[in-house]
Amino acid sequence: MSGRGYTVFDTAVGRCGIAWGELGVLGVQLPESREIETRRRLYQLFPEARELRPPPDIQGAIDGIAALLRGKTSDLSEVRLDMTGVRPFDARVYDFTRTIPRGETLTYGEVAARLKATGAAHSVAQALSRNPFMLIVPCHRVLEAGGYADRISPNGGSISKRRLLSIEGAGSPGSKTLFDVLLPVAPPRPQG
Known part of the structure; x- marks a missing residue:
């Protein structure tokens, strides 16, 4: 190139x-x-x-x-990123975020803890708000505490995290979107 x-x-x-x-x-x-x-x-x-x-x-x-x-499985982990000018902490956040599997989510605090930067949830959120590599660095898989799927970074255009997670089929027991919070599914009733 x-x-x-x-x-x-x-x-x-x-x-x-x-x-x-x-x-x-x-x-x-x-x-x-x-x-x-x-x-x-x-x-x-x-x-x-x-x-x-x-x-x-x-x-x-x-x-x-x-x-x-299109909702298909796609591995973008080998796509080379030009991180020239990206802050070192942001680069660590982006590298880690690329390892979050499709259909799974973590909170900003969980990402901070896994980076051994406990207490840096706000810094993780700020890093992801600057993410220039939308989808390649799947920042939509990182949510606020409580699982709220808020609006994505400025490069996200008019698409919300909730819509991207829905396309990916996110919905594992540990992941919630705003939809789940507003319209929770009742737990199954015990048989007996």
């Missing part, structure tokens, strides 16, 4: 964008309400990037993102 490029591509939830450089993916933009807004956001974030045909490794990332947004 040479230089910096970007492209906008179709997914089941709208037109997403991706920008890349020589070291890997620079950022992913989930769809805004209109494609022009998605393009504007990409330009604001990566003004030096030109619209180009993606090289094979970036096309692989695009295919993986599109599959994930």
